[in-house]
Amino acid sequence: MGRRMKPLRKKFPGATPYFDRHGKRRWRYRKGGRSVELGTEYGSDDFVERYEAAVKSIRRPVGIDRTIPGSVNDLVVSFYKSPVWKALSDSTKRTYRGHIEPFRMKHGDKPVNQLERRHVMKILAEKADTPAAANNLRKRLMQLLDHAIALDWISTNPARLVKPYKLDGSGFHTWDEGEIARFFQVYEPGTMAHTAVTLMLYTGAARVDAVKLGPWNLKQSADGPRFEYRRQKTLKSNGVLISIPLHPDLAEVLSASADDRPFLATAYRKARSAEGLGNKMRQWCDKAGLDACSAHGLRKACARRLAEAGASAHEIMSVTGHKTLAEVQRYTDAAMREGLADSAFEKLISRPNREQTVVNLQSRFAKNNSKVLK
Known part of the structure; x- marks a missing residue:
């Protein structure tokens, strides 16, 4: 055998x-x-x-055993491992996932290299009724497809070939002085609502930062007490330290907070979440009849007040912690425009020969129109 x-x-x-x-x-x-x-x-x-x-x-990584190579799912998994993603703060990641995951759930099995400009336009058109949401998705698609280019999956980014939707207004409503006064009429000192609005109004802090502020952020200096903190949004990139003088109105409100807990802590003495603060602010504003107002609008109101007081864009950035001039420039431009208009009319009104100028202007037109057509 x-x-x-x-x-x-x-x-x-x-x-x-x-x-x-x-x-x-x-x-x-x-x-x-x-x-x-x-x-x-x-x-x-x-x-x-x-x-x-x-x-x-x-x-x-999560989903790899269910992922088709070269698909949207595959791209998202790779993007979540990229240095760009890892450099983002946790709060920014949560926001971005809110835009990416619904897109991924609907188009996850589709090949990335077959995605064209017309497809992106159709995807965004589904959100045409909410143009801000459509523009946010467009930004995330640009990031994802830039990552696909880095992986040599595609050569061009079709999302960058699609124009963003035009938005009505300038985003979140900025609280005006009448709305601020109305809120303080409804909520007296000592209430959490009064403390929250005062804190955000005199620090320019975003919700995610405001909920973390406490006595540990108050520092003594030669010029008096100061507020110091780093924005959560830029914490991973070692954002610039925000150090601002403690406003007397805010100091008076915070004087009642003597214990070692966040200024906006819950009734159980625990740190409040940014989402929780946003929900409470919505309830407080609705009760005060301020439907257009929100927590983010207080941050803009702080910048508006600084601009109206004559602060430059760079000075405002040192308070709000913005990384670029683009957002802050809108506050300074709006404040300066009103002042420039007043200055322009003062010059026009105080001009000694304004009546003569008007008469001469009419005479000139009369002379020009007196010519006979041949």
Whole structure:
């Protein structure tokens, strides 16, 4: 009886092919009830990487065993591992995920390299009734597709070829002085509502920062007490330290907070969430009849007051912590425009020969119109 030949050893034991619903052959690793997708290119670098991870029982990123290579899902998983994503603050990540994940759920299996400008226009058109949301999604798509270019999946970014929707107004409503006075009529000193609005109005802090502020942010200096903190939005990038004088009105309100807890702590003495503060602010404003007002509008009101007091854009940035002049410039421009208009009319009214100028202007037109047409 002849010697029995041993079967040839497979290069990738446990890797087996199958055909998906489109008739395309794919590979997967199966062992111990576990199945991991290996892609379509047998022996490729990506195939080997996935295979080795499966064999060593190394847990792959969320969704990798359900991800089609080159798909939107695959791109999002890769983007979530990128340095750009890791540099974002936790609050910014939550906001971005709110835009990315609904798009991913609807288009996750589609190939990125087939995405064209017309597709992006159609996707954004579904949000035409909420243009701000459409523009936010467009920004996230630009980021995702820039990442796809870095991966050499595509050569151009179709999202950048689509114009943003025009928005009515200038975003969140900026509280005016009448609305601020109305709020303080309804909510007296000592109430959480009064404390919250005063704190945000005299620091320019965003919700995510306001809820974390406490006695530990008050510092003594040669010029008196100051408020010092770093914005959560730029914390990972070592944002510039915000250090502002403590306004007397705010100092009076905070004098009642003697214990070691956040100024806007809950009734259980716990730190309040940014979302929780936003919800409470909505309730407080509605009760005061200020439907257009919001927490973010207080940040803009702080910048408005500084601009009206003659502060430059750079001076306002040192208070609000903005990283670019674009946003702050709108406050200074609006405040300066009114002053320039007043100055212009003062010059016109005080001009000694204004009546003569008007008479001469009429005479000139009369002379020009007296010519007979030939």
